[in-house]
Amino acid sequence: MERFDAVVIGGGAAGLGSAYRMAENGMNVLLIERGENVGEKSVYGGRIYSWVFEKYVKGFQDAPVERWVKKERLTFLDERESVSIEYSSDETCSFVAILTKFNRWLAEKVEDAGGLVVSGIKVEDVRLNPLRVVADGEEIGCDAVVIAEGVNPMLAMKLGIRSDWKPEEVAVGVKEVFKLSESEVNSRFDVESDEGVANLFVGYPVFTHGGGFIYTNRDTISVGMVVRVDSAMKNKIEVYDLAEKFRAHRDVAGFLKGGSMIEYSAHLVPEAGIKGVPDALHKDNVMIVGDTAGFVLNRGFTIRGVDFAFYSGVLAADSIKEAMDGGDAGLAGQIYERKVRDSAIIGELEKFRKALDVLENTRFFNDYTRMMVEIMRGIFDVKEESNRLYDVVMEKSRGRKIRMALDFLSAFRGL
Ligand SMILES: Cc1cc2nc3c(=O)[nH]c(=O)nc-3n(C[C@H](O)[C@H](O)[C@H](O)COP(=O)(O)OP(=O)(O)OC[C@H]3O[C@@H](n4cnc5c(N)ncnc54)[C@H](O)[C@@H]3O)c2cc1C
Incomplete structure (x- = not known):
């Protein structure tokens, strides 16, 4: 049986953060991703808060950033009109990136640091006593497992670490990418080539829990709608229809004019804030990170998922290292629990508990x-x-x- 210090399940931001940090620390880590290529299953709106990558990723200046967000716009829409509030600044704390490309770049960083990344294989099971991961019919032994399987917590549920989401705890999002030229993006959004816009929309066509978004990439724009699953069910809303209506609104259509849709995707996103985080984030030496743990904060005008995902992966990695260095690798899960509860992730989710109301x-x-x-x-x-x-x-x-x-x-x- 092959053996590693740790096995990470899932090649999104959370799993990559964990594997990168462990590889950087000289640990023997294996990351398994079920997609044919790392990143191809990754879906999000478009903006990433940079602090965690600046702090932890060597060579972050070479990351595939599309544009740095210099304009924040919040738009209230009714059927025919709109009101926007815009904040514009040379200071920036976030960038627009294509997550598929960004995660692929992170996977290369993991490999450069000495980690092993395997894609196209689904982990079927995690077994305890002794700890093993089952993938492709084979068992892989390890001291710790980091489950970073995203919003569908199949393995975490199987182990009893977390329960499934209720309809009011998740939203379904659709995202479309439209091809334009770089100069068209610049002129339509009134920005220079390295400057980006994050535009969130409230109101039409959903008029309930959810909203729209537009993010400017270098020569494409990402457009989409998100609606909470319980609201979609109650109001018999099809999110695809909403996206179409949203695109056709006079204050959205102008940005897309002449652009061709080159990508379409749909995905769930945790929306329950601190209430979506389970009481325990580990079982023995198996830890959950990122969306699997519910680490997403939506304040209506900002959404933080990718930075929390990566950071929680880093915290899991540091916990495993601390436990191994202390001579008892089996304590990693408990150390992780403490580190996360003391971290900005739980701090922020607690701080904005009332945002949920x-x-x-x-x-x-x-x-x-x-x-x-x-x-x-x-x-x-x-x-x-x-x-x-x-x-x-x-x-x-x-x-x-x-x-x-x-x-x-x-x-x-x-x-
Ligand atoms: C429409 C939408 C808009 C969003 N907008 C933003 C935004 O603008 N900014 C932001 O920060 N966040 C945003 N988010 C949230 C953000 O996308 C997530 O919080 C973040 O990507 C979670 O990363 P993760 O690594 O936990 O999960 P994921 O990126 O989902 O990664 C999980 C990975 O695990 C793999 N996997 C699953 N099961 C297995 C298995 N059994 N074996 C092997 N591999 C497996 C999957 O293939 C996948 O690659 C948005 C989300 C949505 C849906």
Whole structure:
């Protein structure tokens, strides 16, 4: 039986973070990915927060970054109109990347550091006492296993580490990539070649838990919709139909004009914040990381999944090393539990616990979005007479001022 210090299951950001860190530390690590090539199963919106890669990945300056995000835009849409808030700065903390390419690049870093990456093989089982991973009909022995299988936690469930997601705890997202020229991307989004835009959308066409996104790549743009599974079921929404409606909206269609769709994908994303993180993140020396552990934070205007995934992988790797260096490799799971609970991942998810209640409130996705658009229409509609801001706001908020004040106070506190 072949033997490794650790086996990592899954070649997304979480698994790659773990394998890279272990390989860098001179450990004998094997990463197994079921996709034919690492990265090909990776689906996300488009933006990655850079801090964790700057901190842990040597040579990060050579990563396949499409553009650094210099413009953040939040757009409220109704059927025909929109209101946008834009923040523009030369300072940046995030970049747009094509995750498939980015994860492939990370896999090369793992191999350069001495880790073994095997793709096209699905791990069938993880067995305890003694610890073994079963893949391709063979057993592989190891001191620790890191399960980084993503949002479908088949192995983690089998081991009883976590339960499956409830419909209100996950969203389904579709993403399409449109080909344009680099100069078209620059002119349509009013940016230079290395500058990117992250544009999130609230309201039309979903008007409930979910929204749209556009991210600018170098010469393509990523466009998509996300909707929480329970809302999609309750309202009989097909996310594919939503994506089509979203694309056709006048404030989205203009960005895509003449572009050809070159890629289409769909995927689930954890949406339960801290409530989606199981009480225990390990069983014996098997640890769960990334989406499998529920490490995604959605605040409505930012979504953090990839940086938390990579970081949790690093923490698992450091726990295994610490346990081995201490002479008892079997303690890795317990050390990981402590490290994650003390880390910014749980810190951030706890800090934004109340964001879940805010995002639960569908009035933000519907009533208040429509109201914002109507107020703007009211003040910019100039005929012979025009409207005072005060009068427009009073009229549009009639009968709901107290409820609105309470809702906005909760958003102010929670987000
Ligand atoms: C529509 C959408 C938009 C998003 N937008 C953003 C965004 O803009 N920014 C952001 O930071 N996050 C975003 N996210 C979240 C982000 O994509 C995830 O949090 C992150 O990619 C999780 O990484 P992971 O490594 O845990 O899982 P994954 O990337 O899903 O990797 C899991 C890997 O494990 C492999 N695997 C599974 N089972 C097995 C097995 N039995 N054997 C071998 N291999 C296996 C899979 O093939 C896969 O490659 C978005 C998600 C979605 C769906």
